[in-house]
Amino acid sequence: MIDWELAIKTACGGFGLVFGILVLLGVSVELTRIITERITGDKK
Amino acid sequence: MLFGLLETGFPLFYWGNALMIVIGLAFIYLAIAKKMEPLLLVPIGFGMILVNLPLGGMMDYEMVLRSPQAGTVIEAPMQKGDNFEKGGIVYRLDSGEVTSPVFGRIENLKVFQGQHVEKGEALALIITMEQTNQAQYPTRPVGLLSRIFQFGVMWQILPPLMFLCLGALTDFGPMLANPKTLLLGAAAQFGVYLAFFLSLLFGFNMTEAASIGIIGGAEGPTTIYVTSILAPHIIGATAVACYSYMALVPIILPPVIRLLTTKKERGIYMKPSLRKVSKLEKILFPLVTTIIVILIVPSSAPLMGCFMVGNLFKESGVTDRLNKTAQTTFVDIITIFLTLAIGASMPAQNFLQPRTLLILVLGVVSFASAAAAGVILAKGMNLFLKEKINPMIGAAGVSAVPMSARVVQVMGQKENKQNFLLMHAMGPNVAGAIGAAIAGGVFLGILG
Numbered sequence: 001m002i003d004w005e006l007a008i009k010t011a012c013g014g015f016g017l018v019f020g021i022l023v024l025l026g027v028s029v030e031l032t033r034i035i036t037e038r039i040t041g042d043k044k
Numbered sequence: 045m046l047f048g049l050l051e052t053g054f055p056l057f058y059w060g061n062a063l064m065i066v067i068g069l070a071f072i073y074l075a076i077a078k079k080m081e082p083l084l085l086v087p088i089g090f091g092m093i094l095v096n097l098p099l100g101g102m103m104d105y106e107m108v109l110r111s112p113q114a115g116t117v118i119e120a121p122m123q124k125g126d127n128f129e130k131g132g133i134v135y136r137l138d139s140g141e142v143t144s145p146v147f148g149r150i151e152n153l154k155v156f157q158g159q160h161v162e163k164g165e166a167l168a169l170i171i172t173m174e175q176t177n178q179a180q181y182p183t184r185p186v187g188l189l190s191r192i193f194q195f196g197v198m199w200q201i202l203p204p205l206m207f208l209c210l211g212a213l214t215d216f217g218p219m220l221a222n223p224k225t226l227l228l229g230a231a232a233q234f235g236v237y238l239a240f241f242l243s244l245l246f247g248f249n250m251t252e253a254a255s256i257g258i259i260g261g262a263e264g265p266t267t268i269y270v271t272s273i274l275a276p277h278i279i280g281a282t283a284v285a286c287y288s289y290m291a292l293v294p295i296i297l298p299p300v301i302r303l304l305t306t307k308k309e310r311g312i313y314m315k316p317s318l319r320k321v322s323k324l325e326k327i328l329f330p331l332v333t334t335i336i337v338i339l340i341v342p343s344s345a346p347l348m349g350c351f352m353v354g355n356l357f358k359e360s361g362v363t364d365r366l367n368k369t370a371q372t373t374f375v376d377i378i379t380i381f382l383t384l385a386i387g388a389s390m391p392a393q394n395f396l397q398p399r400t401l402l403i404l405v406l407g408v409v410s411f412a413s414a415a416a417a418g419v420i421l422a423k424g425m426n427l428f429l430k431e432k433i434n435p436m437i438g439a440a441g442v443s444a445v446p447m448s449a450r451v452v453q454v455m456g457q458k459e460n461k462q463n464f465l466l467m468h469a470m471g472p473n474v475a476g477a478i479g480a481a482i483a484g485g486v487f488l489g490i491l492g
Contacts, residue, residue, distance in 0.1 A: 014487065014490070015233060023227065025333055026224070040322065
């Protein structure tokens, strides 16, 4: 017997989490760029 | 029996073994004649041939069959050397039948008619080639490839090490230059969850469904890693589906892309030059990613940690020897062990089942829907972007690095000779690899 509640939570929560983490990584990449540009004074 | 001395494999050879050998030969043909993923398909194909030659013993496991209840043996229908299917009756006790949870052959009978046995007492020694849930039915590998499989794959050593090598081979530069492409890699993970749901609807349990879904991540090591923990009995099917579809990316991706895009959209021009990414950014990325991802999804640590340390070897500039080894000798050694063992996990008795065919179908659905989700999101992003992106690069979010990016490049060139999409497609491509590892970690965190 499949626990559909757990299945829906796993799928929706899982996809949301993966998406959220990758968005967070995108934000961190941009922040890193800005910070490193300030440190090195190297504006691109 | 040859000359009454040597037991040959002929009496045990059946049509299923012949069919699997033909499939193995087809893999080797595709690799040699068509140059399709030869480093993977040659050893996988050869492993399939090896394991389907009876009595070769390369993938054998010993398993002690224990009595599920106390009772007296009324009948022992099998003899030493007899073969049986899964569920075959090995003993009849006065309290009920004792069946085998795996297919295999009798190596040794330990109790006989009229003997009383206690619950949990060893009844017989069985030789099998089936992967079992070790907590429920512990086995001991006794063949060369079963030892490699047990200690390399089932102990989850080889897949993370393969990820380390992939990390050393990956350039995150295109993704760092255009972080929007991370979204496309994320969207492509939709295929994982769609296939997860479809698998449940087709009667697979949760752990099996997760292992089938992760095929859509198009990362062989991730698929093997997740399946080895959640559903080891279907690892042959999920691994072969993943690696086969990675080899078939040039066939699967183009129709999906053409179906979802117009000729005009496929011809959208993207400037070939990307922002130059500094060395410091490239060094910081694996460190920041490791910390963020593992703090949020701890169960992704073996894959993500190895992926990122491999990448740090490449980008740090001070570990050239480690980087060179990971990119060359080490990746080759891991590939040999992993792919031979995966090929050998496909004995006919285990592989030729309707469920395997269903897994292969669900796998291709997972793959295709992952590519479709990437394309659809790219089209959606174009509604808001001033500088449009070619929606075909969304299909590269399916990972399968770098094959899917190459397919996008070839298709882009056909539509517009001026378009060089390879570097743009590499962004979602490597983002897809990260996304797949996170998706695998999430499944393990919830269901493991």
